[in-house]
Amino acid sequence: MSPNAHITSHRKPRRPASQSWVVRTGVAGGVLSTLAVAGAGSASASANDKPTEATMEMPAFNADLATSIAQSAVATQQTAVDYQVRAQVEEALDNAKADAKKAKDEADRKAEAERKEKEKREADEARASRGGERSSLGTKSASASDDESGSSASTTSKKSSATGSAATLVDFLRAQVGKPYIMGSTGPSAYDCSGLVMAAYSQIGIDLPRVSQDQSTAGTQVSTSNLQVGDILYWGSAGSAYHVAVYVGGGKFIGAQNPSTGIVERDMSYSPPTGAVRVM
Template sequence: MSPNSLIPSHRKPRRPSPSSRALRAGVTGGFLTLAVTGVTVPADAAEKPVSETQEMPTITAALATSAAKSADTAEQTAFNYERQALQDSALSKAGESAEKDKAEAVKKAKAAEFASQRKAEAVKKVQGARKAEAVQARASRSAERTPLSTASPDSGSSTTGSSATLVAFLKAQLGKAYVLGASGPSSYDCSSLTQAAFSQIGVDLPRVSQDQSTAGTQVGLDNLQVGDILYWGSAGSAYHVGVYVGGGKFIGAQNPSTGIVERPLSYDQPTGAVRVL
């Protein structure tokens, strides 16, 4: 062992050679970063020459442009999604509004139909009530009146009560003129004469022959009573009327040539008869 081996050495530590330096490089956040290990930078070496760093701006600008384009694309996509969402929402609301309007229209139509049906039913009930009242009134009048004749039908016997008043009025009109549409007192047509005669005993008859032929109860010509209305033509469509006065005769305003006359049934056989008393 050398006697000098225990004496501390006064040599300076050897600096690493340039070949031992390690260069590390990487890209962080779009920027190029360099790390040098084991390199001591002189104090007077603050910046590297521009020629050594001229690639850095080019790489940074390209990455920034790409990132900007990506951001623009993402923003446009988001805008498109938002616009489509608004359109879908508007269409959905319009559809809901249309369905609501349709349902309301159907509801109103059903209400109108129901109201129309109710109105028709009400009219029908009113008409039925009026018809029932008319039938009841006619039955009441028939029950209150005195029978037209005390003898057998078509016997020619004298009449009493209201029938006598009826026949007396008709006989008083014999010889007066027949004028179509006239209602007395100097002239009549067939239906106005019967109407005037029955008004003398408180019976209101319709004005025309067609209605008078259905004003009472239909009776056979072989079962006539004084005061029965005779008609010619069919019931409801009669073209002529007269009044049976007993003894096989009737009185009526026949035509402009004869005026008001009394004739036997054989003179002009009637089609049918109705009884209103």
């Protein structure tokens, strides 16, 4: 007998080969089935999740984008309208300023032309006055030795041609001859044209307006062919006269002519007046 005959064997009995193959096949099939089911479930879940996410989020994104674009378009259009309105307003203001400047320039041009015309007229009057004075002095000098008494008689005749208030008026005016012309002055050392007329009439208690425009309408309008001593002569239109003087008889007037000549006595032919008013 073998020494190992009574030793119990610890090996497990072998299964039949066919049974082992069946077991292994079953296990593998179960695992594969499990994996297939899990994979199919995962794929199904993945497929279900992705379309759901796309269909839920994309419409919301597109709506927000459309709203933003629409708002941007409205804002852009409003900005363009505002810019156009501002441009039109600025253009209107520029046009108004240009028109105002043009009108002012035209007014200034006319005023300057009138001023130059007046200065030219006064200069012409001054030259004519100086020429007349030289001619008058020459004539007086030539005739003084021949007829001194005749000259005195003529002077007396001029002074006596006016009486009462008119004589007082003429005497005052002749006393001012030779004094300077100063614009805005009313005496006693200098006068302008209307200042002299106002001062002369104040000697006989008659108050006249200060300026020539108003003095030319201060009394009754009379013809220059029917003048009386003391009538106010004016140059220009009644109510807008630019010069005044006083008729002193004998076809003469006394007035404050201009800065070059001062206060002078002149023949009417030297500078025929436009009209006359009578206040006495």
